[in-house]
Amino acid sequence: xxxxxxxxxxxSNKQLxxxxxxxxxxxxxxxxxxxxxxxxxxLVDHSTHVFLRRPFSIYRVDYKCNSISIxxxxxxxGTKCLSKCQTGDHLSVIFPLGKGYSLPEKNSRLLLVGGGVxxxxxxxxxxxxxxxxxQVEILLGARSSDDLIExxxxxxxxxxxxxxxxxxHGIRGYVTDHPxxxxxxISFDKVYCCGPDPMMKAVARLARQNRVSCEVSLxxxxxxxxxxCLCCVTDTTEGHRCVCTEGPVFDIKQLKWQN
Amino acid sequence: MAxxxxxxxxxxxxxxxxxxxxxxxxxxxxxxxxDVNSLGGFVVKGTTFKPRQGNxxxxxxxxxxxxxxxxxxxxxxxxxxxxxxxxxxxxxNTRIFVNVSGSTVEEYVSCSEQINELDHISGIELNISCxxxxxxxxxxxxxxxxxxxxxxxxxKVYDKTLMVKLSPNVTDISEIAKAVESSGADCISLINTIxxxxxxxxxxxxxxxTITGGLSGxxxxxxxxxxxxxxxNSVKVPVIGMxxxxxxxxxxxxxxAGASVIQVGTANFIDPMVTPxxxxxxxxxxxxxxxxxIHDIIGNLQL
Numbered sequence: 284x285x286x287x288x289x290x291x292x293x294x295s296n297k298q299l300x301x302x303x304x305x306x307x308x309x310x311x312x313x314x315x316x317x318x319x320x321x322x323x324x325x326l327v328d329h330s331t332h333v334f335l336r337r338p339f340s341i342y343r344v345d346y347k348c349n350s351i352s353i354x355x356x357x358x359x360x361g362t363k364c365l366s367k368c369q370t371g372d373h374l375s376v377i378f379p380l381g382k383g384y385s386l387p388e389k390n391s392r393l394l395l396v397g398g399g400v401x402x403x404x405x406x407x408x409x410x411x412x413x414x415x416x417x418q419v420e421i422l423l424g425a426r427s428s429d430d431l432i433e434x435x436x437x438x439x440x441x442x443x444x445x446x447x448x449x450x451x452h453g454i455r456g457y458v459t460d461h462p463x464x465x466x467x468x469i470s471f472d473k474v475y476c477c478g479p480d481p482m483m484k485a486v487a488r489l490a491r492q493n494r495v496s497c498e499v500s501l502x503x504x505x506x507x508x509x510x511x512c513l514c515c516v517t518d519t520t521e522g523h524r525c526v527c528t529e530g531p532v533f534d535i536k537q538l539k540w541q542n
Numbered sequence: 543m544a545x546x547x548x549x550x551x552x553x554x555x556x557x558x559x560x561x562x563x564x565x566x567x568x569x570x571x572x573x574x575x576x577d578v579n580s581l582g583g584f585v586v587k588g589t590t591f592k593p594r595q596g597n598x599x600x601x602x603x604x605x606x607x608x609x610x611x612x613x614x615x616x617x618x619x620x621x622x623x624x625x626x627x628x629x630x631x632x633x634x635n636t637r638i639f640v641n642v643s644g645s646t647v648e649e650y651v652s653c654s655e656q657i658n659e660l661d662h663i664s665g666i667e668l669n670i671s672c673x674x675x676x677x678x679x680x681x682x683x684x685x686x687x688x689x690x691x692x693x694x695x696x697x698k699v700y701d702k703t704l705m706v707k708l709s710p711n712v713t714d715i716s717e718i719a720k721a722v723e724s725s726g727a728d729c730i731s732l733i734n735t736i737x738x739x740x741x742x743x744x745x746x747x748x749x750x751x752t753i754t755g756g757l758s759g760x761x762x763x764x765x766x767x768x769x770x771x772x773x774x775n776s777v778k779v780p781v782i783g784m785x786x787x788x789x790x791x792x793x794x795x796x797x798x799a800g801a802s803v804i805q806v807g808t809a810n811f812i813d814p815m816v817t818p819x820x821x822x823x824x825x826x827x828x829x830x831x832x833x834x835x836i837h838d839i840i841g842n843l844q845l
Binding site: 285286287326331332333334335336375377503504505507510512514515517518522523 | 564565566567571572574575595596598600601602605606608609611613616759808810811812813814815
């Protein structure tokens with residue numbers, strides 16, 4: 284679907300845990316073909332401290348209801364303000380932006396790895412992969428069990444595995460400490476990853492060592508979201524490339540991540 | 543409809559609203575959002591003689607009512623522009639300027655010579671004010687002899703409209719403006735970004751990879767207005783005003799300060815559809831105040 288600036292209506296705001304909310308936003312224009320990994324750039328308000336839009340992965344798309352959902356973790360002023368939106372409020376949203384995950388060939392065995400709020404684009408991806416009858420393993424990492432969100436919904440799309448740093452849910456440690464990253468890793472056709480940079484770099488390193496193809500979704504700070512400010516660049520094999528237009532999803536072969 | 547067309551240095555603009563270099567890509571990035579031909583014109587991003595990778599990430603910091611950038615003139619070089627970008631611009635029916643920058647006078651000249659061959663480009667905006675490159679850029683725009691040297695050298699090889707973009711990072715902007723005018727500039731655009739800095743308190747580190755960067759957005763509008771007014775009162779050539787214009791009212795303020803044309807910059811990042819609204823808002827203002835033409839408000843500051 285062509286990108287545009289739309290005035291979306293908040294149709295629900297669900298508090299998922301102490302610092303995460305899920306906003307569902309309805310469009311008047313028919314939604315079509317949003318790719319997992321694409322994002323939306325949302326105008327928060329015109330306060331002096333929240334000047335630029337805030338980018339968020341598209342978490343879910345409901346084509347029947349003509350709505351998109353956005354997972355928001357309250358971190359700074361912008362996200363705190365957005366998380367207070369009420370049903371009926373309107374938000375200026377530019378979407379869908381960027382290049383999403385590339386979908387695999389038929390009957391693939393796939394590993395989805397998410398950490399923290401980086402799980403957001405994996406929900407839509409898991410949904411679509413399930414519809415296409417792939418075999419999907421979903422590994423979600425968090426600090427603690429409280430930070431794991433909507434596991435029951437992920438479970439509809441694949442086998443869910445978890446790791447927590449405090450051991451309160453699943454395996455204690457990081458996602459890369461999970462047995463899925465052991466000898467079983469080579470059985471996967473592809474790894475899809477989104478999360479904090481150190482996590483993605485660790486996942487990419489193991490994928491590369493095991494010659495498993497891997498795509499990661501980057502989250503650099505940006506001003507525009509459509510390739511004109513040139514602020515969100517990442518270092519690729521072809522030089523600096525905008526995360527907002529050439530990404531946010533990159534094949535790890537494109538990135539200059541060493542080791 | 544009020545009369546919005548305006549002539550600048552012999553060039554007719556369909557309206558006085560342009561977009562600023564570095565905030566509008568090569569125009570095509572906005573095709574999904576607006577009819578680019580509705581603009582008076584646009585300035586494509588900074589072009590240098592040789593390709594430039596630009597600065598390392600992070601290049602941007604959000605600040606109160608504005609932002610810092612330290613892109614560092616990332617571009618494919620003038621040859622890439624001529625071969626790959628220029629053909630895509632032929633579809634547009636509006637004034638297109640190429641922002642030209644360099645590290646040496648020779649680079650400015652070589653780049654301008656190649657732009658001179660392009661029929662569909664109305665003019666050059668000579669960037670002697672980029673704060674984000676180690677050599678050249680702003681150094682040419684902060685001393686009168688350096689500004690004279692680069693402007694007169696480019697004037698010798700460039701036949702069409704020569705707009706010179708000034709840096710606000712100077713003690714007396716009117717002196718630089720006069721030097722640029724006497725060296726052959728057809729018009730003067732200002733202001734480029736203001737050299738500034740952001741610090742992350744928790745990590746005790748600068749936010750930008752380059753430590754300092756250029757501040758833009760509404761935070762700089764009062765400074766830009768003051769400088770446009772000073773330059774308007776110091777030179778005879780037309781002034782193109784910019785700096786934090788977010789809406790039609792901001793634009794009107796620049797016309798009153800003496801700008802004949804305005805450029806919209808950072809606002810494009812927040813609302814890519816803002817420029818048609820600004821054009822409409824300028825018309826509404828003129829009609830509401832019973833002005834027949836944009837000419838009626840240029841420099842019409844009531845003192």
